[in-house]
Amino acid sequence: MPERLPRRFYERDVVTVARALLGQRLVRMINGKRLTGIIVETEAYLGIPDKAAHTYGGRRTPRNESMWQQAGTLYVYFTYGMHHCCNVTAGSPGQPVAALIRAVEPVEGIDTMKKNRSSKRKISCHTALCSGPAKLTQAFGIDRHADGSNLVTDKSIHIEKVRSRSLPSKQIITTPRIGIQYAEDWVDRPLRFYVKDNPHISKK
DNA sequence: AGAGTGATCATG
């Protein structure tokens, strides 16, 4: 029987959590279907001091409230008038930090994911199905309804343990984060992580 | 390189 990541997995610093999420299994139960994928790309958002974070400077609004909740909470936000992105909170209590899930390698329910993604245009190739933060939420049917979900206890969305240790450092590529050009001195911080040589990554 | 798209929030 697959085992979930426990609360203590998330109660660590957000960089450690972002790296440790690589290789774990994202699970979504929706309309009786089980959709799963292996997390292959993440970013860490460091909260109050981080100029790229939604909680920079201690901002606390209805939108980002989930980032302030206990580690292991799902934070889903809506942006650009059409896209959802999903994050996992981490750290110690009251610390508004989170890891953005940027890409997964689809495993179960691929046909359903294609349907969820192909309302407009047909999917070109399977590596494009979940290779971006808004692509994977669309494929997995994740929107603001899922915001605030408790990943340790919630049935409809959670993360299963595939490995107890993080991937070896040699298999994790570290780069600056994507799409945060406004973040001044935080632009170049190495806070994006992805699995080396995995084809399901958000950018070439 | 530029369009699409509308919730969100800081201003006033």
Place this chain on the structure above:
DNA sequence: ATGATCACTCTC
């Protein structure tokens, strides 16, 4: 009330 912004994706 108003307007600027946006942790993106797709097409040209």
